[in-house]
Amino acid sequence: MFRFLTAGESHGPCLTIVVEGLPAGLQVEKALVDADLRRRQGGYGRGGRMKIEKDEIRFLSGVRHGKTLGSPITMQIENRDWVNWEERMNAAPVEAEMETVTRVRPGHADFTGAIKYGQDDVRNIIERSSSRETASRVAIGGLCRQFLAQFGIEIHSHVLSVVNIGYEEERALTPEGYSPEMWEAVEASPMRCASPELTEKMIARILEAKRAGDTCGGVFEVVAFGVPIGLGSYSQWDRRLSTRIGMALMSIPSTKGVEIGAGFGATRKTGSQVHDVLRRSSEGAWSHLTNNAGGIEGGISNGEPIVARVGVKPIPSLAHPLPSVDLATGENIDQSRYERSDVCVVPAAGVVGEAMLTAVLTEAMLEKYGGDSMEEMLRHYRA
Numbered sequence: 001m002f003r004f005l006t007a008g009e010s011h012g013p014c015l016t017i018v019v020e021g022l023p024a025g026l027q028v029e030k031a032l033v034d035a036d037l038r039r040r041q042g043g044y045g046r047g048g049r050m051k052i053e054k055d056e057i058r059f060l061s062g063v064r065h066g067k068t069l070g071s072p073i074t075m076q077i078e079n080r081d082w083v084n085w086e087e088r089m090n091a092a093p094v095e096a097e098m099e100t101v102t103r104v105r106p107g108h109a110d111f112t113g114a115i116k117y118g119q120d121d122v123r124n125i126i127e128r129s130s131s132r133e134t135a136s137r138v139a140i141g142g143l144c145r146q147f148l149a150q151f152g153i154e155i156h157s158h159v160l161s162v163v164n165i166g167y168e169e170e171r172a173l174t175p176e177g178y179s180p181e182m183w184e185a186v187e188a189s190p191m192r193c194a195s196p197e198l199t200e201k202m203i204a205r206i207l208e209a210k211r212a213g214d215t216c217g218g219v220f221e222v223v224a225f226g227v228p229i230g231l232g233s234y235s236q237w238d239r240r241l242s243t244r245i246g247m248a249l250m251s252i253p254s255t256k257g258v259e260i261g262a263g264f265g266a267t268r269k270t271g272s273q274v275h276d277v278l279r280r281s282s283e284g285a286w287s288h289l290t291n292n293a294g295g296i297e298g299g300i301s302n303g304e305p306i307v308a309r310v311g312v313k314p315i316p317s318l319a320h321p322l323p324s325v326d327l328a329t330g331e332n333i334d335q336s337r338y339e340r341s342d343v344c345v346v347p348a349a350g351v352v353g354e355a356m357l358t359a360v361l362t363e364a365m366l367e368k369y370g371g372d373s374m375e376e377m378l379r380h381y382r383a
């Protein structure tokens with residue numbers, strides 16, 4: 001069984017990640033995981049914290065001489081900001097009086113978390129609800145990406161829109177809609193958007209929001225190529241690949257919607273315009289003329305690229321804060337608290353989306369082909 005857990009507060013000493021179930025003998029490079037962590041830290045619109053952090057993993061268990069052992073893998077990511085929070089975030093009681101946070105930010109977990117956990121100091125909520133945690137997910141994704149590469153599976157993401165700036169034409173979901181050059185352009189764009197014109201416009205829109213003390217959301221797309229036919233199942237609701245991808249992507253903080261393939265767009269068309277015609281080549285290879293299903297039919301991968309789009313709401317911490325309530329006094333107030341913040345994280349959320357998709361596909365591949373060592377699993381896969 002493949003599973004993982006993450007732990008750590010945003011301003012605690014470190015993030016800790018435990019991954020279990022990857023087969024023994026998988027070659028894993030720390031540098032490749034670190035490269036993904038760097039990609040998550042980037043993107044135009046990120047705030048001051050990203051200038052402090054230089055995320056990299058340290059393996060604490062489960063890997064020896066560059067290969068997995070089949071035992072639980074533990075990774076650690078240092079929080080460089082910890083030195084500035086050592087007293088405020090100490091596990092031991094401290095003498096000094098600490099500032100308490102009581103003016104909750106609309107849209108964050110401040111209000112719901114404080115009520116649920118019965119906390120007077122919202123700091124106790126902010127620390128774990130912070131998307132600092134998504135660095136851990138990307139570290140997991142960095143391992144899973146190396147596992148999936150053994151089976152020729154590749155995962156990418158790109159930004160489709162920020163607020164009202166985005167592609168006007170519907171993009172083709174078939175493999176022809178994507179190319180190595182397109183992904184190179186995405187990686188070179190500070191918005192992780194293949195179009196230089198849109199990149200420029202998105203940056204201008206974020207700058208405009210920032211100047212107004214406001215924030216931006218948007219939509220990213222995540223795509224997996226090379227996924228074999230037959231992952232997932234319709235046999236139970238929770239075995240559907242679409243269910244599992246939907247849950248994984250919805251778990252990214254700020255996500256408000258997930259579409260698979262043509263998604264809601266398909267509802268505005270009729271069946272003859274939507275369903276993907278199946279073809280078989282003389283060599284016996286299966287293909288579909290279109291990919292409106294986003295690579296999944298009946299909860300099972302159909303061999304086409306898996307395509308999902310994710311809607312990310314605007315960041316809740318506003319430099320010009322919205323009205324709110326002070327939990328200490330119960331008074332309605334004109335402005336909630338402002339906490340140092342990102343202005344737009346759609347590109348970073350895309351990298352987190354890649355990680356979540358790699359985790360789901362890793363679990364589904366292990367389920368179908370199984371194996372305690374890579375050698376055994378590759379044997380099953382080739383057979």
Ligand SMILES: Cc1cc2nc3c(=O)[nH]c(=O)nc-3n(C[C@H](O)[C@H](O)[C@H](O)COP(=O)(O)O)c2cc1C
Pocket residue numbers: 047107108109129130131132134252253254255315316317340341342343345348349352
């Ligand atoms: C990579 C990333 C960075 C984020 N940075 C911030 C931030 O700096 N300030 C903020 O208020 N929210 C930030 N968020 C969003 C909050 O974490 C998120 O809105 C919060 O967890 C509540 O979202 P939910 O209602 O979707 O769970 C970020 C989200 C992501 C994915």
Ligand SMILES: C=C(O[C@@H]1CC(C(=O)O)=C[C@@H](OP(=O)(O)O)[C@H]1O)C(=O)O
Pocket residue numbers: 010047048049050053129130131132133134135339340341342
């Ligand atoms: C630390 C990260 O994102 C953080 C996510 C976040 C939030 O509220 O979600 C708030 C900010 O934290 P801080 O107040 O320390 O600057 C972001 O920087 C990260 O992505 O690594």
